[in-house]
Amino acid sequence: MSLIESKARSASARAQQTTLLIEINEEHFHTYLASEPQALLSIMRTLSSRIRNDLETMMKDLRQLSIFTHDIRNFLSTLVLLN
Numbered sequence: 001m002s003l004i005e006s007k008a009r010s011a012s013a014r015a016q017q018t019t020l021l022i023e024i025n026e027e028h029f030h031t032y033l034a035s036e037p038q039a040l041l042s043i044m045r046t047l048s049s050r051i052r053n054d055l056e057t058m059m060k061d062l063r064q065l066s067i068f069t070h071d072i073r074n075f076l077s078t079l080v081l082l083n
């Protein structure tokens with residue numbers, strides 16, 4: 001993502017075995033994408049899928065939080081009525 005956003009990287013990786021890595025600078029990355037539109041489309045699909053999954057997770061969490069909030073309010077209103 002840092003190559004796309006021109007920002008510091010947001011993740012790290014650690015190899016579990018001997019690994020060969022290549023370093024790609026931003027200029028080479030952009031040149032490659034300009035010459036290979038299918039690669040850009042693949043990246044866009046991957047990012048879109050990740051965003052969709054993150055949104056689904058957040059919506060699920062929001063629904064659970066809403067239920068929890070409702071339950072807490074009901075409990076607290078019961079306590080208020082007892083006093």
